[in-house]
Amino acid sequence: MGRAPCCDKANVKKGPWSPEEDVKLKDYIDKYGTGGNWIALPQKIGLKRCGKSCRLRWLNYLRPNIKHGGFSEEEDSIILSLYISIGSRWSIIAAQLPGRTDNDIKNYWNTKLKKKLLGRQKQMNRQDSITDSTENNISNNNNKSPQNLSNSALERLQLHMQLQNLQSPFSSFYNNPILWPKLHPLLQSTTTTPDQNPKLASQESFHPLGVNVDHHNNNNIKLAEINNGVISPLYSENVEQSLNPTHEFQPNFGFSQDLRLDNHNNMDLMNRGGSKELFQVGNEFELTNGSSWWSEEVELERKTTSSSSWGSASVLDQTTEGMVMLQDYAQMSYHSTV
DNA sequence: AATTTCCTCAACCGCTCTAGG
DNA sequence: CCCTAGAGCGGTTGAGGAAAT
Numbered sequence: 001m002g003r004a005p006c007c008d009k010a011n012v013k014k015g016p017w018s019p020e021e022d023v024k025l026k027d028y029i030d031k032y033g034t035g036g037n038w039i040a041l042p043q044k045i046g047l048k049r050c051g052k053s054c055r056l057r058w059l060n061y062l063r064p065n066i067k068h069g070g071f072s073e074e075e076d077s078i079i080l081s082l083y084i085s086i087g088s089r090w091s092i093i094a095a096q097l098p099g100r101t102d103n104d105i106k107n108y109w110n111t112k113l114k115k116k117l118l119g120r121q122k123q124m125n126r127q128d129s130i131t132d133s134t135e136n137n138i139s140n141n142n143n144k145s146p147q148n149l150s151n152s153a154l155e156r157l158q159l160h161m162q163l164q165n166l167q168s169p170f171s172s173f174y175n176n177p178i179l180w181p182k183l184h185p186l187l188q189s190t191t192t193t194p195d196q197n198p199k200l201a202s203q204e205s206f207h208p209l210g211v212n213v214d215h216h217n218n219n220n221i222k223l224a225e226i227n228n229g230v231i232s233p234l235y236s237e238n239v240e241q242s243l244n245p246t247h248e249f250q251p252n253f254g255f256s257q258d259l260r261l262d263n264h265n266n267m268d269l270m271n272r273g274g275s276k277e278l279f280q281v282g283n284e285f286e287l288t289n290g291s292s293w294w295s296e297e298v299e300l301e302r303k304t305t306s307s308s309s310w311g312s313a314s315v316l317d318q319t320t321e322g323m324v325m326l327q328d329y330a331q332m333s334y335h336s337t338v
Numbered sequence: 339a340a341t342t343t344c345c346t347c348a349a350c351c352g353c354t355c356t357a358g359g
Numbered sequence: 360c361c362c363t364a365g366a367g368c369g370g371t372t373g374a375g376g377a378a379a380t
Contacts, residue, residue: 016348016374039365055366056349068347091368106369107347 013048017057021047025054026062034058060101067099071108079105079113 028045035041039051047054060066071079075097082093088109090102097105 014350037365050350051365052351052367053349059367060348088369102368103348110370111346 011048012050012053014053017049017061021049022057022062025057029058029062056103060103065099066101068104071113075100076113079109080117083109 024045024047028041034055035044037051038055041047042049042051042054049057078096079093082089082096086092088106090106090109094100094102094105
């Protein structure tokens with residue numbers, strides 16, 4: 001029944017590593033490397049440990065250039081930005097922070113950073129009462145209602161809203177490009193900048209925690225930020241790796257099935273029927289159905305037909321908000337269909 | 339000073355992904 | 360294709376220390 005264990009649990013030591021064990025493991029890997037086989041490694045060096053445990057110990061603690069504790073404001077900002085963008089993909093977030101491990105970042109987020117941002121007096125917070133009721137919905141049913149939104153997505157929404165209101169302790173991050181996350185080198189080349197687009201250069205404010213849009217292209221999904229019209233790819237991966245291929249990615253937008261962003265700042269909303277509507281980023285959108293963005297009837301509506309509406313900050317903020325909700329809603333819809 | 343509660347973080351668990359046969 | 364073993368990942372646990380009572 002079930003999967004065979006990766007090691008003989010009865011003859012394996014658990015719990016904290018002793019200094020002697022650390023030395024054995026580190027010395028061996030320093031000299032010979034892992035040999036590409038963690039499972040066999042503990043036997044080779046006479047450690048009564050599971051191979052997975054050795055791997056974890058090496059990656060999270062013994063590996064050279066590991067930093068522990070003392071997260072800087074810049075690191076906080078990067079973690080926050082990426083968490084809002086991609087959720088709890090700790091390994092991806094860790095890849096943007098040299099010397100940090102996914103485990104470290106995960107612990108730091110769960111124990112400190114999240115509390116710092118969301119506050120700690122849940123029961124006294126009106127928004128958290130919404131959270132609580134939604135959590136109950138999550139645990140009490142498994143229907144396809146958007147109320148099944150994950151805690152992660154809710155947190156991300158709360159964080160985004162707080163940051164929109166400049167209530168975040170990291171508000172300086174918004175005004176300081178130095179603190180903005182560095183893009184992965186592979187993504188940098190495709191970033192659209194104001195230099196490349198004179199129309200964008202005229203935008204005075206730049207909103208680094210903008211919107212993430214699912215960008216389908218040749219089996220790649222890209223999460224991009226739209227910051228006052230400036231499109232900055234944040235992260236990409238192969239759709240076939242990230243999504244179960246037997247389940248089609250079907251954001252339940254009501255009228256749209258797919259959401260695309262091309263290199264000319266155009267966003268395609270693919271209708272279920274195959275036709276598509278083309279919006280240029282910067283057009284006005286609004287969410288209908290009041291403020292209950294997780295409600296089942298949420299849909300996106302194009303407010304005006306103006307194709308050159310790069311307008312005021314308030315319009316752009318509204319656009320941003322709507323798109324954030326779109327993305328979260330799409331993620332939720334995908335999860336609920338699996 | 340003793341006890342309880344809270345917090346942190348290293349480590350574990352179980353699942354998915356991937357490569358190779 | 361299918362199966363299997365190993366790697367990798369994210370969620371969770373629990374020991375130990377700190378803070379509160």
